[in-house]
Amino acid sequence: MIRDAFTAVVNPAAGSGTAAATMISLARALRESGARVRVTYSRSLPHATELAAAAAGRGDTVLAAGGDGLAGAVAAGLTGTTAELGLVPAGRGNDLARAVPLPRDDPATFAAALRERPSRPIDVAMAGDRVVLGSVCAGLDSVANDAANRWRLPRRPIAYQIAAVLVLARWHPVTYDLRVDGVPERVRGNTVVAANCAWYGGALKIAPAALLDDGLLELVTIGEMSRRRLVPVLTAMRRGAHVGMPGITSRPIREVTIATDRPIPFYADGEKLPAGPVTVRVRPAALHLIGA
Template sequence: MRQFTAVVNPTAGAATGAAALLALARHLREAGAELRTDYSHSLDHARELARDAGRRGRIVLAVGGDGIAGAVGGALSGTGATLGLVPAGRGNDFARALGVPREPEALARTLLHGEPRPVDTVQVSSAVHDRAVVLGSVYAGVDALANRHANRSRLLRGSASYYAGGLRAVTTWRPARYRVTVDGEEHPHTGYTVVAANSGFYGSGRIIAPGARVDDGLLDVVMIREAPRRLFFTLMNELRTGVHVRRPEVRILRGAEIRVEADRDLPYGTDGEVDATLPVTARVLPGALRVLY
């Protein structure tokens, strides 16, 4: 029977994560599986706990949202260890892209009986991140600023916090001039954002890159160019279904390595965490992580 170690960050969504794990644990233990819970003090500590559990041959469960999923999954990337996701955070976008169930009994069946499948991960290099590995996407611009506002929100949760953060970010945004290099070819761009997407989802369920696949060895590069604010708000609404990609203001490229630079200090985010500024390089690591989904 499988052995699991659940890594939980008690400082982020503690109550939601604990409730999700408690409901899941009953089904796992009733099936005879062993479950251990480790509480981390930070994302760096979560990475340490994940690596240790993976080395001991245990399936590592990331309990929470995209931040801890990215930290735990990044730590296990390239090690041969297996990741399981327990969606219990603000966004849960990588779990959404994989179709991971949230209902405890269905999730338990996936974790107990599913076969691990390889997915791509993304290596990120910048002044702050020295070859860090993340799962979902790297995004630089107004969306990263909106994500920062959402993370700091104390009154709103989930999609509402992202939408409010987006409104706040757009009202003060002035278009940035980017230099985007995709597999060695430069693409000048002036506008709102550049997103290097492994997963199609970001921002709590918004479909930024409908054609992105987590197992194709490529990143979808979505660039939204300068446009009137009214049109940009329309584009934000269209992210719910992914139809924004039909607009001439949206350009999509694909590649294995993307570098993003800008004419001013701009924040970039990775898996819901916004703690650095451009320039940044994102490189796909094909099939580097085994995941149960």
Template sequence: MRQFTAVVNPTAGGSAGAAALLRVGRLLREAGAGLETEYSRSLAHAQDLARRAGERGRVVLAVGGDGIAGGVGGALSGTGTLFGLVPAGRGNDFARALALPADPAGLAAVLLHNAPRRVDTIEVESAVHARTVVLGSVYAGVDALANRHANRSRLLRGAASYYAGGLRAVATWRAASYRVTVDGEEHLHRGYTVVAANSAYYGSGRMIAPGARVDDGLLDVVLIRAAPRRMFFTLMNELKSGGHVDRPEVRVLRGREIRVEADRAVPYGADGEVDAVLPVTARVLPGALDVLC
């Protein structure tokens, strides 16, 4: 029977993390599994707790949103530690990409019985930000600004905070000129954003890269060109279905290593947590993480 260590982000959704773990944890213990709980003081602390639990041969559960999922999953990348998710944040986009059950009984069954699946992770390098590894995506442009606004929101939660953050970011955004290098081939781009996606989803269920797969050894690179603001708001709505990729303003490339530069200090983010400015390099690490899903 598997032995679990749950690393909880106590700030994700207020008490949602503890409540979600309580429901799933009861089912794990009733099935005979061991479960210990660790509460993190910061993302760095959560990563340290996860590494130490992995060294003891335990299955590590990240409890919270995409920030702690990406941080803990990234810390365990390449270690062989089994990794699981108990989604309890605003976005839960990587859990969505893994098609994890929303109900506690279904999730507990996955954690107890499913064989691990090897998925890719993303190594992120920047001259102004420490090297890190994340799970879902790296995004540079108006979406990074929108995520910054969402993270600082005190009045709105969940998808509403992302939508409001997006409206605020688009209203003030001016197109940036990018240089995007994909596996050594340079592409010039002027527009709203560049997204290097391992997962199809970001921004609380928005399907930014419908063709992205977490285990194909590639990153989907989505470039959204400059367009009238009215068009961009329409495009934002199309992110719900992924239909935006059919528009001429959107281009999709694929590759293993992507470098993104810009003509000004364009912000970039990753998995809802990293908040820095370009340039940045994103590199896929194929099959680096064993996930219960």
């Protein structure tokens, strides 16, 4: 299969403004290979969803050029259709792209992959009405994400990990009331993550068992423990080696409702959700992703 028509939805603010330049180089390579390319720029995440839906209606392959939040917004315009999505990672985290091994170092090679590589149906998570490609989190990680978005930290993946260390100094565990596949349970701990993708937080492998196409989510909980014990857990996440450490659980689920005993931010794909509680459920085989 050779794809001939593309619409790129670009977040012009992503990557400290570098997303547009990244997409311009790729668009040039696609055109030189014989494809038609329309480049559009989003004003907001809802606008990105609108642009994606319009492109799908024209029969175009849709490219999301930005970070994980933009990818989720573009996916929202394509979910449940036959339109195909291609990821052009140009944000700070780019965690979903780590699960999609396309050659991206050279624009011409990347363009060839986008035109020729097959797509595959993948699952999405639904956080209420929000389409989520990566994960939903509530805890130390979501507070760190909130801080990374507010503070003047490097526009690189390490920013999330810097924020986590800074937040940790004043952090106190949370009591979670969960309903997991209809069964209530209470957990006291540091975070709850419902993951569709293995990575989050700028290359932390939070859910090593998570697969994009298994019809399931992976529920990861990090229980109550001292700050001294949390530091090696954060380090082990880089390799996904935290799973199995004392106080940490990981299991496949289809749906979870998360409520907390105090107000904390809930985040999905690096973007803030409305205040909790939030119900997260899997929607199997809902999106066609190139290279998955």
